[in-house]
Amino acid sequence: MNHITFQQDRELDFIGLGRLCIDLNANEINRPMEETLTFTKYVGGSPANITIALAKLGARTGFIGKVSDDQFGRFIKSYLHKLNIDTRNVVTDHTGAVTGLAFTEIKSPTDCSILMYRDNVADLKLEAGEVQEDFIKRAKAILISGTALASSPSREAVFQAIEYARKHQVVIIFDVDYRRWTWKSKEETAIYCNLVAEQCDVIIAGREEFDVMEIVTGPEVKDDLATAQRWFERQAKIVVVKHGGDGSIVFTKDGGSSRGGIFPAKQVIKTFGAGDSFAGAFIYGLLQGWPVEKCQEFGSASASIVVSSHSCSDAMPTVEQIENLIKEHRANSST
Numbered sequence: 089m090n091h092i093t094f095q096q097d098r099e100l101d102f103i104g105l106g107r108l109c110i111d112l113n114a115n116e117i118n119r120p121m122e123e124t125l126t127f128t129k130y131v132g133g134s135p136a137n138i139t140i141a142l143a144k145l146g147a148r149t150g151f152i153g154k155v156s157d158d159q160f161g162r163f164i165k166s167y168l169h170k171l172n173i174d175t176r177n178v179v180t181d182h183t184g185a186v187t188g189l190a191f192t193e194i195k196s197p198t199d200c201s202i203l204m205y206r207d208n209v210a211d212l213k214l215e216a217g218e219v220q221e222d223f224i225k226r227a228k229a230i231l232i233s234g235t236a237l238a239s240s241p242s243r244e245a246v247f248q249a250i251e252y253a254r255k256h257q258v259v260i261i262f263d264v265d266y267r268r269w270t271w272k273s274k275e276e277t278a279i280y281c282n283l284v285a286e287q288c289d290v291i292i293a294g295r296e297e298f299d300v301m302e303i304v305t306g307p308e309v310k311d312d313l314a315t316a317q318r319w320f321e322r323q324a325k326i327v328v329v330k331h332g333g334d335g336s337i338v339f340t341k342d343g344g345s346s347r348g349g350i351f352p353a354k355q356v357i358k359t360f361g362a363g364d365s366f367a368g369a370f371i372y373g374l375l376q377g378w379p380v381e382k383c384q385e386f387g388s389a390s391a392s393i394v395v396s397s398h399s400c401s402d403a404m405p406t407v408e409q410i411e412n413l414i415k416e417h418r419a420n421s422s423t
């Protein structure tokens with residue numbers, strides 16, 4: 089029992105909507121990017137990573153987005169195809185737009201940063217008229233990624249997708265995914281993310297992202313419960329507040345909450361990817377009908393695997409890998 093009711097007669101479990109980009113992760117790690125000579129290319133973009141996570145876990149997935157009409161766009165679509173992710177609503181741009189790039193700097197396992205090239209990117213050119221109602225109505229759930237709200241016409245495409253999802257009882261999941269490089273201002277971020285959040289069934293964000301939405305600028309006490317209750321007054325049934333290495337808290341509309349820790353990784357390579365892997369495995373658990381505590385544990389274990397890896401998308405684990413980590417952790421805890 090996890091408070092979410094999915095329509096069962098659907099051919100897809102999950103559709104991701106938003107950014108499809110390329111990660112270029114530094115190969116020479118534990119040094120600043122000024123000293124990096126080579127990078128490894130992976131498919132990236134938070135909603136893409138989450139969709140890939142669910143595909144790797146065996147969910148039937150699809151994607152709504154726009155890619156550039158070049159080698160990167162073709163690389164991304166080919167990668168999704170190989171994972172059986174339905175790309176019928178992945179549109180190719182013909183305006184000369186480019187694929188967003190995310191250069192990951194790994195100065196140390198705990199000091200990582202991302203340099204994002206986001207000018208004239210194809211993902212933000214997705215138009216409302218390109219969002220297929222017939223595609224969305226085939227799914228149990230759809231993920232909205234906050235960065236897709238950063239500018240038009242992608243912004244309007246998001247609201248069109250939400251309208252279709254609500255019309256067809258598709259569960260709406262909002263991952264705030266705040267990436268400052270893409271927004272004009274935090275005020276604009278708050279306006280549009282709040283307008284979306286009030287229509288969503290599940291909201292996933294870090295404490296800092298909720299602070300942006302609540303326009304918290306000072307040292308006020310950040311009250312996770314108050315944050316969750318704000319959204320339970322609207323459509324939300326589940327609110328997840330992520331706290332990095334301190335774990336996460338999952339709140340449910342019936343007043344329940346679950347404080348989850350982490351699965352300490354034997355060797356953290358980079359912190360990035362934790363959020364997307366957590367979200368993918370958490371949502372997988374919801375789709376299985378698991379209680380939120382089990383979803384949270386599954387997400388945390390997945391995150392531990394991905395922070396131990398050089399990539400994000402490529403490293404997304406299988407059910408067996410996650411279950412083995414949980415078993416190993418329990419065995420070690422009992423000795």
Ligand SMILES: Nc1ncnc2c1ncn2[C@@H]1O[C@H](COP(=O)(O)OP(=O)(O)OP(=O)(O)O)[C@@H](O)[C@H]1O
Binds near residue numbers: 294349353
């Ligand atoms: N270093 C870590 N080791 C193990 N698990 C971690 C680590 N960092 C985060 N996690 C797990 O992943 C979850 C999400 O991490 P976090 O809060 O950093 O999300 P995020 O900021 O969206 O991540 P990202 O860096 O991918 O954007 C945490 O709640 C925790 O369970």
Ligand SMILES: O=C(O)C[C@@H](O)[C@H](O)C(=O)CO
Binds near residue numbers: 137190
């Ligand atoms: O979301 C992005 O654009 C960056 C991701 O591709 C990258 O893998 C990451 O930061 C994951 O958290």
